Amino acid sequence: FLRNPARNAANAIDGVYSNPAGIAFLPEGFHLSVSWQAAFQKRQMDVNNKLFQMNANNQSADRFFEGETNAPVIPSFQAAYVINDKWSVSAQFAVGGGGGACEFAEGLPMFEELIGGIVAKNGGNSYALNQNLTGEQYFYAFQVGATYKLADNFSVFGGARGVLANCNYTGAIANIKANGMNAAEYSALAQQAAAAAQQYAAAGMTAEAAQYQAAAVQAGTVAAMIGDYKLDCAQSGFGITPIIGVDWNLGKLNLAAKYEFRTKIELENESNNSANLTALAAQVPAVAVYADGAKVRSDIPALLTLGAQYEIADNFRAMVGGVYYWDKDAKGTPIKKGDNTWEANFGVEWDVTDKVLLSFGGQRTQFGFDDADMADTNFFTSCSSIAIGGAYKFSEKMKLNVGYMHSFYDDHKVVNAESGITRNYTRKNDAVGVSLDITF
Numbered sequence: 001f002l003r004n005p006a007r008n009a010a011n012a013i014d015g016v017y018s019n020p021a022g023i024a025f026l027p028e029g030f031h032l033s034v035s036w037q038a039a040f041q042k043r044q045m046d047v048n049n050k051l052f053q054m055n056a057n058n059q060s061a062d063r064f065f066e067g068e069t070n071a072p073v074i075p076s077f078q079a080a081y082v083i084n085d086k087w088s089v090s091a092q093f094a095v096g097g098g099g100g101a102c103e104f105a106e107g108l109p110m111f112e113e114l115i116g117g118i119v120a121k122n123g124g125n126s127y128a129l130n131q132n133l134t135g136e137q138y139f140y141a142f143q144v145g146a147t148y149k150l151a152d153n154f155s156v157f158g159g160a161r162g163v164l165a166n167c168n169y170t171g172a173i174a175n176i177k178a179n180g181m182n183a184a185e186y187s188a189l190a191q192q193a194a195a196a197a198q199q200y201a202a203a204g205m206t207a208e209a210a211q212y213q214a215a216a217v218q219a220g221t222v223a224a225m226i227g228d229y230k231l232d233c234a235q236s237g238f239g240i241t242p243i244i245g246v247d248w249n250l251g252k253l254n255l256a257a258k259y260e261f262r263t264k265i266e267l268e269n270e271s272n273n274s275a276n277l278t279a280l281a282a283q284v285p286a287v288a289v290y291a292d293g294a295k296v297r298s299d300i301p302a303l304l305t306l307g308a309q310y311e312i313a314d315n316f317r318a319m320v321g322g323v324y325y326w327d328k329d330a331k332g333t334p335i336k337k338g339d340n341t342w343e344a345n346f347g348v349e350w351d352v353t354d355k356v357l358l359s360f361g362g363q364r365t366q367f368g369f370d371d372a373d374m375a376d377t378n379f380f381t382s383c384s385s386i387a388i389g390g391a392y393k394f395s396e397k398m399k400l401n402v403g404y405m406h407s408f409y410d411d412h413k414v415v416n417a418e419s420g421i422t423r424n425y426t427r428k429n430d431a432v433g434v435s436l437d438i439t440f
Contacts, residue, residue, distance in 0.1 A: 002403030003361070003401060004319070009319060011247075026080065039429065043069075043427050045108075049421045056128040057128050074100075079091050086148060089146050097300070106131065122221065130173075139165050140165075145157055157245035167267065168234050169232075177226070183223045186226065193215040229277045234270045244259050257306050317349045319349075324342050356393075359388070386406055411424055
């Protein structure tokens with residue numbers, strides 16, 4: 001895929017995932033592919049919020065937040081056994097989603113806005129804080145299935161994929177200050193005001209007592225709200241994806257299709273969050289998803305792939321394909337008002353010699369997310385990707401593939417008409433991969 005993304009009609013060992021019905025047209029025997037990938041991604045947010053001007057360490061309404069993901073080892077394997085001219089079986093193991101940790105060294109804008117809002121609501125005019133957030137997501141997938149030739153040139157596939165999801169989120173908002181004072185100082189101020197209120201009450205000075213009692217309550221409230229927040233949440237869940245596919249081999253032209261049903265996954269939280277974060281979860285939906293014992297849906301949407309491959313010459317092939325995702329039917333996806341996602345891709349492969357192959361391709365991924373679907377913790381922007389690579393055939397039974405893909409992401413700007421807050425979301429992504437194909 002990293003050297004040519006148009007694999008939806010490929011009759012090759014990687015078809016175990018991209019075109020499982022096409023496995024029937026491989027030579028009889030055992031086929032194995034072992035792959036290594038590395039991906040490097042940045043998630044970026046430019047935010048303009050007047051509230052940020054209250055940050056004593058910055059004092060600017062414009063802020064830039066970046067999350068960095070380095071996944072140097074993403075392994076996978078695909079295996080197929082062509083039993084005879086009718087039956088084939090196949091299996092795959094891969095990290096189907098995630099595969100690394102995304103670290104926001106300076107946290108997320110939504111959490112700074114939360115703290116700044118607390119300070120402003122209680123009469124403050126400045127705040128300071130340190131924050132960080134790291135999220136890890138691993139969706140381990142194991143697929144098995146069987147392919148059957150209904151005719152010499154037409155095959156069908158049926159199978160299933162089990163998906164084990166493991167996610168971990170850790171972070172902290174610490175060293176919070178409001179008007180230059182931390183939580184301990186506000187607690188001391190609250191105690192002093194409460195003591196003064198008692199003294200005034202004892203002296204019969206009710207107006208003064210009420211005034212100091214109100215000050216004590218406000219200082220105590222601020223103290224409770226600006227204590228360190230600590231996030232420590234682990235999520236786990238399991239789902240099954242039924243898969244069906246067809247392949248129609250017309251000699252130089254090969255046509256294929258695959259449908260993956262929706263994968264229902266319910267993630268259950270095991271959290272060891274700080275007490276104040278637990279209390280906040282009852283009021284803030286963005287925090288509630290990390291509460292201990294909470295159950296969060298994270299379905300994988302159903303998808304349909306279509307592909308065509310044509311042999312222009314004995315040593316030159318062209319491919320096109322597309323994918324359609326039913327995001328809106330998958331519970332837990334960020335889609336609220338937008339449309340489903342689609343992809344279109346193309347690729348070419350040139351056998352330069354009997355041993356050397358070169359390939360090139362591209363893909364457009366068009367997310368249908370509306371402004372309301374974008375969130376600091378979960379956002380996607382449409383992108384165009386280019387891929388290049390090749391293969392070297394050591395022998396008729398062993399081939400090495402290498403590939404590189406770079407994605408050019410669009411910007412998605414969200415403007416809140418009521419508050420005037422603007423957010424500009426985008427990403428950067430590079431991936432490289434190597435695979436070794438072996439036939440027995």
